[in-house]
Amino acid sequence: MSEMKRYSTMMVLLHWVLAIFILGAIFVGAFILDEMESTNPQKITLLQMHMLVGVSILLLTVFRLIVRYRTQQPLPASSHNKLFDMIAKGMHHLLYLLTLLTALAGVALAYTADLSAIVFKHIGTLPKDFEDYLAHEVHGIFAQLLLLTILLHVAAALYHQFILKDGLLSRMALHKD
Numbered sequence: 001m002s003e004m005k006r007y008s009t010m011m012v013l014l015h016w017v018l019a020i021f022i023l024g025a026i027f028v029g030a031f032i033l034d035e036m037e038s039t040n041p042q043k044i045t046l047l048q049m050h051m052l053v054g055v056s057i058l059l060l061t062v063f064r065l066i067v068r069y070r071t072q073q074p075l076p077a078s079s080h081n082k083l084f085d086m087i088a089k090g091m092h093h094l095l096y097l098l099t100l101l102t103a104l105a106g107v108a109l110a111y112t113a114d115l116s117a118i119v120f121k122h123i124g125t126l127p128k129d130f131e132d133y134l135a136h137e138v139h140g141i142f143a144q145l146l147l148l149t150i151l152l153h154v155a156a157a158l159y160h161q162f163i164l165k166d167g168l169l170s171r172m173a174l175h176k177d
């Protein structure tokens with residue numbers, strides 16, 4: 001099998017669609033939903049969006065993991081430091097794991113607060129706030145850990161691109177050929 005220099009179009013598309021969805025879900029969750037009173041009429045619409053995007057993240061991440069293990073991937077990028085290379089591998093696994101855990105905790109919250117009926121069928125009313133739900137706390141903690149890991153991931157990508165100057169970002173870019 002010939003050696004690949006970069007990720008396939010499918011892996012690249014999944015990476016960037018998921019990056020936008022995940023950063024969007026964190027932004028909407030932490031800065032808009034969390035601050036909004038349950039009596040605000042716009043809350044249901046925003047929750048609909050957040051939940052649909054959240055479930056899409058869950059399904060697309062599972063799909064991405066299947067594609068990742070079923071198709072050929074480029075050899076891991078090297079920083080010429082064994083420890084850093086091991087950390088990079090661990091960080092990529094952690095990104096997948098925290099994404100799945102955050103989304104699953106969101107599903108658990110929706111289930112325990114009966115949100116599918118309230119948000120999508122307009123049966124019943126939203127709880128006064130979500131603070132009483134354990135799944136809410138777990139969802140928030142995983143989302144924070146995910147954001148922290150993403151920030152380290154972006155810093156590492158920029159370090160490769162601009163300090164090591166090894167063109168790492170082109171491995172995750174779309175190419176015509």
Ligand code: HEM
Nearest residue numbers: 018019022068077092095096099150154157168169171172
């Ligand atoms: C928004 C800025 C981001 C930049 C600049 C960026 C950049 C990159 C680059 C260049 C790679 C390829 C690394 C390599 O060649 O080994 C990569 C891989 C990866 N990125 Fe990102 N990324 C970003 C956001 C995200 C987000 C939000 C996630 C969400 C979880 C994420 C998850 C991953 C994962 C899991 C891999 C490993 C791919 C694999 O081998 O399975 N990235 N990223």
Ligand code: HEM
Nearest residue numbers: 025026029030033034051054055102103106107110140143
């Ligand atoms: C990886 C995907 C997801 C991310 C990154 C994410 C992110 C967030 C964040 C950052 C918050 C605010 C938490 C806080 O401030 O304590 C939040 C709240 C919430 N999320 Fe998610 N979420 C995701 C998936 C889901 C899913 C799949 C559901 C349900 C199906 C969901 C339902 C909720 C609900 C009900 C809230 C509470 C809103 C409120 O406080 O008023 N989330 N989410």
